[in-house]
Amino acid sequence: MIALDDEEAYRLFFQRHFDRLFGVMLRYIGRRPDAEDIVQSVFLKVWEKRKQLPQISQPESWLFITARNEFVNRFRKLRTEQQYRDYLSDMFAEELDAPDKLLIIRQRDSLIRKALHGLPEKQQQAFLLSREEGLTYEKIAERMGVARTTVKEHISRAMKTLKDFMLSNEGELLVLFCFSIFS
Secondary structure: OHHHOOHHHHHHHHHHHHHHHHHHHHHHHOOHHHHHHHHHHHHHHHHHOHHHHHHOOOHHHHHHHHHHHHHHHHHHHHHHHHHHHHHHHHHHHHHHHOHHHHHHHHHHHHHHHHHHHOOOHHHHHHHHHHHOOOOOHHHHHHHHOOOHHHHHHHHHHHHHHHHHHHHHOHHHHHHHHHHHHHO
């Protein structure tokens, strides 16, 4: 009946087999969302391949085999994705260790430190607490013993001063940028 596009027959088939298939997959996988996702994919395949169903002699066995294959395929895909992430991580770690990359990073950091040291003490403190420690304006205000609006003003002025500094040193920045692109 499902092969003849009978949606009611499909609904009944789904209701009859979903819980059992889900229970098996949940015991097999151990994670409810993954088990649900696999079982739903299996039932989607049932509907997509409904024209071939009359040729299947044991639909229930086919259902469980399809679920097992779906799990195996997902596991392989995850394993391959993890291997690729590991490969990229290794590749970027090697690039960061390259002497020319380290030199560029050091020069950029030196320029930024130079800009930061030119800030008034309170602006520098507020800016560093915000950017390096990730503190909120409220936390910075508590630590510095000032009002939140004062912290906001310190950071705003620091940002403007840093922007002006970077623009006034654009030649050095351009050299670093070009070196990083062509090296």
